[in-house]
Amino acid sequence: MKIYRDIEQGSDEWLRLRLGKITGTRLKSVLSKKADPVLIYEIVAEMVNPVLEDSYVSSEMQRGIDMEPFARRAYQDLSKTKIEEVGFVGHQKLDYSGYSPDGLSKTNGIYNISYEIKCPSTKTHAQYCIEGGVPAKYDSQILSAFFNGDTISDVIFISYDDRCDVKPIYYYKACREQYEAQLKEASEKVPAFWEKVTEAYNKLIF
Secondary structure (H helix, E strand, O other): OEEEOOOOOOOHHHHHHHOOOEOHHHHHHHOOOOOOHHHHHHHHHHHHOOOOOOOOOOHHHHHHHHHHHHHHHHHHHHHOOOOEOOOEEEOOOOOOEEEOOOOEEEEOOEEEEEEEEEOOOHHHHHHHHHHOOOOHHHHHHHHHHHHHOOOOOEEEEEEEOOOOOOOOEEEEEEEHHHHHHHHHHHHHHHHHHHHHHHHHHHHHHO
16 A cells, blocks of 8 residues: 555645545445446546535534544553554555545554544434444445555544543444455456546547
């Protein structure tokens, strides 16, 4: 995997790096039964017009962004694990694929743990704590970490809400073995989807 350490997530440089790529949030659409034409056109548009567009950020979303460092620190204190912040991780071979981890950890000098951190409402946090596992809506983001990070063996999903006194932090370790079938599917569908993107791009420019 290709690690971009010196790029701050949320910066213009980071946003430009993600343009025209299949990121974690897009992987779900790529793996759907039928290729999403809207996503194809969206990616093609980013390839020919790499101009950043303003995106809406709600107060709840902003709180999640603001609280992420506290969540990261809380898990570090709990697990005694050092978490490094990086900007972006690109696929080792597919330059059009990558994801933005909320942190990475090393074992014996190799990055083998990735983190997915959420700081939701108390209601949603309570749901995550009670139901356990990885919430289905984030499954493709966990998969993306394994798909793009060839040395990643585990992804730690973290939900954090300091307003929930009884249990402010919830975490679940997802192992690569749990995603083997999905990884096999992704290894077939992602390149096939990119062929459709390339075909659409060529029709536009030629």
